Amino acid sequence: MSFDLKQPEVTIGVVGHVDHGKTTLVQALTGIWTMRHSMEVRESRTIFLGYADGEVWECHGCDYPDRYTPEPVCECKPGVKPRLLRRISFLDAPGHETLMAVMLSGVALMDGALLVIAANEPCPQPQTREHLAALEIIGVKRIIIVQNKIDVVSRERVLKNYDEIQRFIRGTIAEDAPIIPVSALKRVNVDALLAAIQKYIPTTERELDKPPLMYVIRSFDVNKPGTPPDKIVGGVLGGALIQGILRVGDEIEIRPGIEVRRTSSGKREYEPVLTRVEGLRFGDINVDKAMPGGLVAVATSLDPSMTKANAMVGNIVGKPGQLPPVLDSITIHYSLFDKILGLKEEIKVEPLRRGEQLYLTIGSSNVIGVVDSIKKDVADIKLDRSISVWKGSRVAISRRVMGRWRLIGWGIVEV
Structure with missing residues (x-):
């Protein structure tokens, strides 16, 4: 399908553990620093969903992957005018464990994701595991692993971290994802990452004939x-x-x-x-x-x-009259993880209990719900506020564990 290049064609999430370089990576790809809010500047961390639009340009006649650049400048052949391939929106998700709900509310918008893993820490870290599970829950299948901070460790550590990443993604939705080593800070291998984005996160067909x-x-x-x-x-x-x-x-x-x-x-x-x-x-x-x-x-x-x-x-x-119904209670068909993913220690996920309070993420909406009834893997949940939702929507389920909401499973809205 032909797209007007005046607007971005895909939205790519940038996810991963806190301080692994997600915001710096977005800046390397777009030239934009997404931490704009005064609270984010003060605390020096992403708190809200950040966003920035970038571009992918191609220099004809240059080698692969050198031909790809985020700017209309050809470094391998000065004077050559690159060709704009497409524009991309990047969604910078916070990586801190206390902000998991913010991250989850952005996943529904993602056509693909860059899972950022720092080479200077053992893999996986708690939110690396949790963010990958969130992508799988919502159905984001187009994933690229970005092995960041290769400039601050030895070659041996980079290779060891690469092996750790491969073991971590084995058997997951990201098992076949490419692993691209980069230094976001020094913009090393940005061309290789853009080449991977072009190959593994293509523009998909859109349902333009449906109501917006x-x-x-x-x-x-x-x-x-x-x-x-x-x-x-x-x-x-x-x-x-x-x-x-x-x-x-x-x-x-x-x-x-x-x-x-x-x-x-x-x-x-x-x-x-x-x-x-x-x-x-x-x-x-x-x-x-x-x-x-x-x-x-x-x-x-x-x-x-x-x-x-x-x-x-x-x-x-x-459009007026064409939106999903507004509900204050829902029925979900759910599945729970074996263990809580966002913790370093292993804690078993216990079954849902009648009267239990849960934190649900449906689309971009976060809402508190109380389990009203349970029958096998189906739960009726009363919500503390109304939401607009349709049958078949995916639900991320979190439970309060050790004072924080922790991702414990997922579900599908039945009514």
């Missing part, structure tokens, strides 16, 4: 303090289309919408929101229409107070 559906993973008020009232613009939704086409001028519905009240029991109730698409933007490129394949910012006519500070995260956007 978009997961919201960020939302913003882009007005600076002191903006005059007549200059204020509407709120912005950030996310990715999973099907269909959005156009400037379209009327859209947001479900479940905004919280309107809390019941005496503490349950939050929502109402859908209608608004209009005022603009569409991929990185620094404005477009008239958006298709699946990249991370898009949707400018709306919403009061910006409704979208500030990621208030709309977890919603689904589409």
